[in-house]
Amino acid sequence: MTPRSAAPLPPPSERRRLREACSLTQAQVAARVGVSRATVHAWEHGRTSPRGHRRESYAQLLDSLAKETAAQEATGEPEVTKRQQQPRPVSPEGPYADPAPPTPEPWRERRPLTPAQAFDALYAFCAPALARQTYLLTGRRELARESVERAFQLAWQRWPEVARDRDPAGWVRAAAYDFALSPWHRFRPRYRHPEPPPADASDRVLLDVLLELPPPQRRTLLLYDGVGLDLPETAAESEASTPATARRLLHARAAIADRLPPLSDPAELHHRLAELASAERLRAAKPAVVRDSSECRARFWTRAAIAFTVALIGTTALTLRTAPTQYEPPVPPGQTVLGVPPKVAPGPLSAEEQKLRAKLRSELQHGPERLAPQPQ
Template sequence: MTLPPASPLPPPKERRRLREAASLTQAQVAERVGVSRETVRAWENGRTTPRGLRREAYAHLLGSLAEETAETSAKKSLEETEAQHAMGGRDMTVGQSARERADKAVRTAVPAADPTEAAPPPEARAERPLSPAQAFDALYAFCAPALVRQTYVLTGRRELARESVERAFELAWQRWPEVACDPDPAGWVRATAYDFALSPWHRFRPRYRHPEPPPSNASDRALLNVLLELTPPQRRTLLLYDGVGLDLPETAAETEATTPATANRLLNARAAVAARLPDLSDPTELHYRLEDLASTERLRAAKPAMVRDGSERRARFWTRAAIAFTVALIGTTALTLRTAPTQYEPPVPPGETVLGVPPRVAPGPLSEKEQKLRAKLRAQMQHGPERLAPRAE
């Protein structure tokens, strides 16, 4: 259907919201409409308004995105309701009523492919709660794509961003009962991924010693360079507050800092960014630019099944390593007890040299003079008292 020349358009903020809800970048929207990325950015900021055929194409695209958003929100409401029922967050009555509303929204937004086929009743769905693997996959599909892009903005490394998110979800699967009962599972995974990404030990890994290629866009490259010059706490605070959209207490809680300290970090980070890029002195514009920087990189997360398998393999490896270490420690202790002496034996002190004592002279052969003297003494009569010799009577 051809739209009239003056087709109505939603407000600029609604245009951006529809694009972000459909997981589209400004470059993708510009390619569909037939304009440049800077033009789409100006439309979303409200600086300019499309006209003519471009306005018709842009309005038609926003209308289709609004329909897709309504359909996605209805399905997401149903998945969240089933996930909460599987986690035990609500009772059966509340779960059934919420599921009925979600089913009604899905039937209203998405017509059935076959009109003669009846949808299963909500009671039948209530009997099939989500398994732990299904609930984990739903959380992963909801958080992983955006979290990888956020971690890339935090670190400036694509491979490290993917690895951090995968490690965070592997740890979440190992502690799934704890994560499932957490009031904010997405925040739990996000905090774990950020902690791993900002670890200082990555500098010693050979694969992360050299910088990665920067973004192709000059403005995105300049913003990323400014962010990487900030300290890790300031960069994390700025991303959580101006990028993710958390409020100040939530940002302070996730960064494990007080609210005044978090506010000071945020102000210092904004001042540093504004000093290098004066166009981003407005927090709203900074928020849009951070989202654009995160959406320019096409980073894909791994499949949830691969993450769960990797988590289980890692858990088995460390379990076997702990068992082997324990067995080796027990064997070493037993060998030590078997070969150790049963009583104390004082050590023998080493010998010491004594000075000032003349060496002992060993007897040697007699000289000629000494031999003559001995012969003379033996030949002469010995004068003296008579020897008394006992006699036997």
């Protein structure tokens, strides 16, 4: 028997283009093929290549996407396919899966989005899952919501930079993680006392184990086993080398396996992290509120900078106005004139001065002796 030839696949860049042309996320493609989102990500970047029946399934899916894209380009209008009519499949990524963006109407596709509309779309796409992720990092619900809002406020202030970024969701996620893991929160009065733990006993144990990990290990574990990033992307987002990231991941898994042996399997750990994050109902603010808060914060700091500059200019002008125009030497120390010592401030007597005082007290003064009555 001759071995069956492998199914042909397009280049990695073409795989990603076909998926994006049909408005599919990596999580949805992974659910169809039966793999994880990180595996699809690696296929689209050319790091790995599918084999066996997964290669055939992936090749058939790409072929159908290519035909659908060709049909759309021929007609000039997007077709309402069965994929859009059927309900969205449940992804194995749990709460970390990227929701499928809504299919725009034909007249909206030809009209570019305004910056506010693009920001609102990114916020609706990332904020719910990001709030659950930051809750696993900190164990605090209010801090998780505040971290997500601060990250998106910073993204709105730097929107031209974020809009041109290759991965805007990763940019916002890194900003939210940095704010959530800041050590300065321990000095804030509202975060000095712990919040109520989860209701389920197993969730409480898992959250306690996570919070006992050092922050770098906790962040690496969440990015790799929670979000589903591969090791180089996890290292880049956590600003560490790949070997250091691998060591952090191994130490974090070992610490969790010591306390919770059933979670030694990475797949089971991913499932439990998804369940723990989904148990908390964290509601994010409206995107318009976040944009308004970002603009108010920017105006406040701009006015504060202007006020500080004006105060500095006024202080400098006052100093120049009141400063002396010529050099004035300091008052020299006193000198002895004709044996008379200079006047000094009162203070403790030296040894010579104490000796002189005793001598003056022991000797009589010059002149006649005083008459003193004597008893008869």
